Amino acid sequence: MISNKKTKIIATIGPSSEKKEILEKIILAGADCIRLNFSHGNYEWHQSVISNVRSLEKKLKKNIAIIADIQGPKIRVGIMPKEGANIQQGEKIVFNCDLKEYKGNEIPLPSQMFKGGVKEGDVVFLDDGTLSVKITKKLGSKFEASVLKGGFLFSNKGINVPSIKITGSVFSDKDKSDVKFAVSHGADYLALSFLREGKDIKEIRSLINNSQIKIIAKIERPEALANLDGIIEEADVVMVARGDLGIETPMWELPIRQKEIITKVREKMKQVIVATQMLDSMIRNPLPTRAEVSDVANAVYDSTDAVMLSGESASGKNPVEAVEMMRKILEATDSNQTYSRVPEEMYDEPYIYLSKSAADVSSELKTKAIFVKTQSGRSAKSISSFRPQNTVVAITQDEMVSRQLSLVWGVLPILIGKKSIKKIDDFVLPAVSILKKENLIKSGDSIVCVYDHKFESPNKTSANSISIKTV
Incomplete structure (x- = not known):
């Protein structure tokens, strides 16, 4: 059930994949996140898909993040x-x-x-x-x-229309209604389209108040490229939305823009997605072109956190096969990749040094995994940014955090009960039990444990201790 790939898969749902039995096959094939495109469908349809995803989560015992993609001024x-x-x-x-x-x-x-x-x-x-x-x-x-x-x-x-200028708010009344619907119905991420600057993200943050939902900034217009630093600062995740970006800017410059965006996002230790036409020919054909396979692999070599299927899984003839093919490419490429490290100027907080140490210790000692206890997801994301060789097992008691971590490279989120955690074994043993059932870990394996040593401190959100433990 659990794939050994580290780069995550986002599958868009549409007419080809909306039935619950197809949705289940897509998740089993390797999808980590489900995208709902609010340019299409009504609220009844979106609610039905959300309900089916949550039902399948329980059945398959897998955390699935739901992304609500807001239309914007399209x-x-x-x-x-x-x-x-x-x-x-x-x-x-x-x-x-x-x-x-x-x-x-x-x-x-x-x-x-x-x-x-x-x-x-x-x-x-x-x-x-x-x-x-x-x-x-x-x-x-x-x-x-x-x-x-x-x-x-x-x-x-x-x-x-590349020459057209967007004035006023980029969000229509429909967009704002869609945002409220997504938040109230348990979406984990909002993807915002056709942003111009960081201020556009602030507008939506003021609308969702204190919601835990995370924001994905889609880079699609020349203005967004010009204001990229400010957008990255305000966003939780950034998407290289190559469909519109490849029209709004010269297509032949798109590979350059993709690498530039990924590098800048990674330097800020945030997550990045590459999207659009990754396996486009599988909308019609049972197999992708060789160039498409190389395109997916290149996104991995660029250090993306996730790759996204759009029409391939939403309206194509082979939605399940497209996810399976994507998973196979990622499994092959992830195992043959050397990643760039986070720039040292980002080491501005103790937990970042701790994250680097955890990744280094795990690699040097060849431990089976890195176990991190996390409340907000920040410690797990930080460790992921250093691209450790082994899986980051993120153990949390927050259901929404566990789903959101499904988008993060190399992170396997595990949700444990709400009981009090007073020692390491209180969070390690439940996770070990789950991983043993999946044959991902066995007795005698060594693991790196990252945690806050003051277990009684519920407001603590950053880990501050490392230990080595034998299962």
């Missing part, structure tokens, strides 16, 4: 014919911002941002850049365009 096509509309290169087409459904050969584009921000001469990309057009004339709510790159256009596909 422009989308309205309702198109089921078979789509075939727009051909050189053809003249019309977008109508007053329409919600396809009518009279006019493409519905119900967006005030598009209506007010797009100008004649602007190039518009549709469906992650698969199609593109150039605006030739603006007539009130209608825009005439010449097709530069054609193909079939379907309902609700995304539209990118």
